Amino acid sequence: MSTSTASRTASPLRPRLLGRSVVNLVVGVSVLYTLLPVLWLVLASTKNRDALFSSNVLSLTDFSFVRNLTDLFAMDGGLYGRWYGNSLLYAVLGAALGALVSIACGYAFDKYRFAHKEKLFGLVLAAVMVPQTVLALPLYLMASAAGLVNTFWAVFIPVLFNPFGVYLGRIFSQGYVPDEVLEAARMDGAGELAAYFRVALRMLGPGLVTVFLFQLTAIWNNFFLPMVMLSDQDLYPVSLGLYSWNSSASVSPEYYPVVIMGSLLAVVPLILAFALLQRFWRSGLTAGAVK
Amino acid sequence: MTSATPVSAPAETTAPPAPERHVGAAPAPAGRGSARRRELGACGVLMTPFFVLMVTVFLIPVATAVRLSFFSDDQPGLGFGPERTVFAGLRNYTAVVTDPTFLGGLGIVALYCLIYIPLMVAGALALALLLDSGVVRLRGTAQLALFLPHAVPGIIAALIWLYLYTPGISPVIEVLGKADITVDFLGVHTVLPSIVNIALWSNLGYNMVVFYAALQAVPREVIEASVVDGAGPVRTALQVKAPLVRSSIVMVAMFTLIFALQLFTEPMLLSQSTPMINSRFSPSMYIYDAAFTRNNYGLAAAASVVLLLCTVALSYGVTRWTNRAAAAEEGAR
Numbered sequence: 005m006s007t008s009t010a011s012r013t014a015s016p017l018r019p020r021l022l023g024r025s026v027v028n029l030v031v032g033v034s035v036l037y038t039l040l041p042v043l044w045l046v047l048a049s050t051k052n053r054d055a056l057f058s059s060n061v062l063s064l065t066d067f068s069f070v071r072n073l074t075d076l077f078a079m080d081g082g083l084y085g086r087w088y089g090n091s092l093l094y095a096v097l098g099a100a101l102g103a104l105v106s107i108a109c110g111y112a113f114d115k116y117r118f119a120h121k122e123k124l125f126g127l128v129l130a131a132v133m134v135p136q137t138v139l140a141l142p143l144y145l146m147a148s149a150a151g152l153v154n155t156f157w158a159v160f161i162p163v164l165f166n167p168f169g170v171y172l173g174r175i176f177s178q179g180y181v182p183d184e185v186l187e188a189a190r191m192d193g194a195g196e197l198a199a200y201f202r203v204a205l206r207m208l209g210p211g212l213v214t215v216f217l218f219q220l221t222a223i224w225n226n227f228f229l230p231m232v233m234l235s236d237q238d239l240y241p242v243s244l245g246l247y248s249w250n251s252s253a254s255v256s257p258e259y260y261p262v263v264i265m266g267s268l269l270a271v272v273p274l275i276l277a278f279a280l281l282q283r284f285w286r287s288g289l290t291a292g293a294v295k
Numbered sequence: 296m297t298s299a300t301p302v303s304a305p306a307e308t309t310a311p312p313a314p315e316r317h318v319g320a321a322p323a324p325a326g327r328g329s330a331r332r333r334e335l336g337a338c339g340v341l342m343t344p345f346f347v348l349m350v351t352v353f354l355i356p357v358a359t360a361v362r363l364s365f366f367s368d369d370q371p372g373l374g375f376g377p378e379r380t381v382f383a384g385l386r387n388y389t390a391v392v393t394d395p396t397f398l399g400g401l402g403i404v405a406l407y408c409l410i411y412i413p414l415m416v417a418g419a420l421a422l423a424l425l426l427d428s429g430v431v432r433l434r435g436t437a438q439l440a441l442f443l444p445h446a447v448p449g450i451i452a453a454l455i456w457l458y459l460y461t462p463g464i465s466p467v468i469e470v471l472g473k474a475d476i477t478v479d480f481l482g483v484h485t486v487l488p489s490i491v492n493i494a495l496w497s498n499l500g501y502n503m504v505v506f507y508a509a510l511q512a513v514p515r516e517v518i519e520a521s522v523v524d525g526a527g528p529v530r531t532a533l534q535v536k537a538p539l540v541r542s543s544i545v546m547v548a549m550f551t552l553i554f555a556l557q558l559f560t561e562p563m564l565l566s567q568s569t570p571m572i573n574s575r576f577s578p579s580m581y582i583y584d585a586a587f588t589r590n591n592y593g594l595a596a597a598a599s600v601v602l603l604l605c606t607v608a609l610s611y612g613v614t615r616w617t618n619r620a621a622a623a624e625e626g627a628r
Contacts, residue, residue: 023430023528027425027428027430028431030421030422030425031422031426031437032437034441034499035441037496038440038441038496038499038500039440041452041456041459042447044455044458044459044466045455048458048464056464057464105345105348108342108344109342109344109346111341112338113342115338116334116335116337116338118338128349133610134603135556135557135579135599137557137559137578137579137583137599138357138599138603139352139353139360141363141582141595141596141599142355142356142357142359142363143356144586144587145363146351146355146356161351162352164348164352165345165348167349167353196333196338197337197341200337227450227559228559228583231583232583243448243450244450246450246451246454247450247563247564250457250567251567254568260464263454264458267451267454270448270451271447271448274446274448275446277446278445278446
């Protein structure tokens with residue numbers, strides 16, 4: 005960038021061309037930086053163990069993608085399939101429920117007045133700051149007192165809490181749900197809750213999808229809480245499962261190809277979700293970023 | 296996050312407030328009262344699920360952490376029960392802040408923040424400005440490619456890079472080796488930059504999209520005006536566009552800071568392969584180790600309260616500092 009400034013003052017046309025190529029070069033290098041590791045993962049997933057350690061990722065001689073795939077699902081009695089199902093369950097169900105809860109609360113913050121509203125909202129926002137590590141031990145003790153440690157619920161319930169979703173919900177409600185529309189619904193004799201569920205929620209669709217995606221990513225990535233709460237491998241999400249397999253890999257290298265293949269498959273759902281819902285989260289991000 | 300509040304606060308307060316809402320609905324005072332009651336009822340119904348969650352998985356745990364930090368188990372390792380714990384005053388805190396491994400962890404995270412946050416903010420902003428400049432080819436594709444790592448879970452990103460750091464597997468080390476360069480990515484001095492790289496790789500594109508979205512919202516007239524004034528594209532980018540998206544910069548810096556302070560996943564995974572990362576490498580790892588390996592709940596709770604206080608103090612400091620900078624700039628105009 006700075007090189008383009010220095011040269012621009014000289015003559016008008018050539019430096020501009022130079023500036024353009026420098027800009028494109030910088031962006032191109034950045035794209036390579038973000039893409040190549042993923043590309044390596046794709047290529048490495050086609051390698052058997054020996055080829056993996058010979059570092060020759062680009063050779064297509066021993067193509068064992070299918071074998072790695074069948075190995076992955078056969079390893080340790082098909083544990084990976086379970087983990088994948090668990091992750092989907094935690095993430096999709098948790099994100100859907102969490103987004104509905106957060107958006108409803110954000111909407112109420114926007115449309116209703118009550119005493120100490122801004123203070124309460126400030127408290128919700130402050131919750132974003134609190135590290136997960138601070139909550140983990142107390143949550144573990146609470147779950148153990150309730151007999152929930154090492155169950156689905158110990159991981160599922162805490163991930164529903166999404167204070168940032170409330171913040172986004174309030175902004176979306178401001179932007180997408182005009183007061184006049186609610187007024188019209190009230191004139192038609194709709195109750196407050198009916199106005200929300202039949203009118204406002206539909207207008208909040210893109211916001212709902214954005215919060216859903218944010219939370220889907222967060223839960224799919226979740227690693228600390230399952231690590232604290234779960235000891236039964238059958239309940240692990242993919243993240244924790246791959247972590248435990250990777251720790252076995254240093255002793256028994258046959259785990260390497262399956263960890264790589266497992267990582268590749270674990271990336272797919274989020275990429276799909278982002279690609280399919282692109283229209284929504286882009287507008288959602290804008291709302292979150294600009295306000 | 297708190298940073299975003301003051302920034303967005305003016306917009307919220309200037310938005311049409313509620314009073315006009317009732318004009319048509321309920322002309323009679325009695326009707327107004329019942330409408331208000333119904334509104335509050337609906338408000339309560341919509342907010343209850345969230346606040347029930349907030350109390351159970353946030354407020355009670357935070358309070359519990361604070362309470363635990365003042366107690367200690369006189370027979371450590373026998374589990375949790377009020378009858379076995381004794382009030383310890385500030386003993387746990389003294390133990391934490393005089394523990395060199397904890398202080399070492401804090402130092403490592405401070406260094407990590409100092410390297411990571413400026414790189415992240417400057418890198419993401421520079422990329423967003425370049426993409427916004429209009430000379431980049433295949434802009435949409437480039438954006439998607441840059442965003443891609445955000446869809447890669449943190450633990451998987453750490454796994455990919457761990458393999459790229461591992462001699463024998465890594466094509467990077469192989470290529471460097473052919474050029475007669477030997478790098479140990481997991482050595483004493485390189486392990487922290489290696490972790491920074493993983494975090495940077497994961498989040499650069501996401502923050503770029505945030506900045507890009509904010510830049511798109513800058514009124515085109517402002518930019519045209521600066522071009523008319525004779526500012527070149529670089530000056531326009533740095534002196535006109537960048538200051539206009541300052542609220543986004545603060546927001547990104549704040550979120551990056553909050554998550555950086557929680558550093559856990561990447562070192563935890565790398566620790567499987569390098570002796571340079573011990574089980575108390577970062578404060579979060581220290582807390583995990585104290586709570587679940589050593590079963591010293593009081594110590595873990597005190598350490599987590601210290602980490603929380605650091606986070607709050609730093610976030611508050613950043614907010615104050617940026618607000619003051621903003622006020623100074625307003626004054627200068």
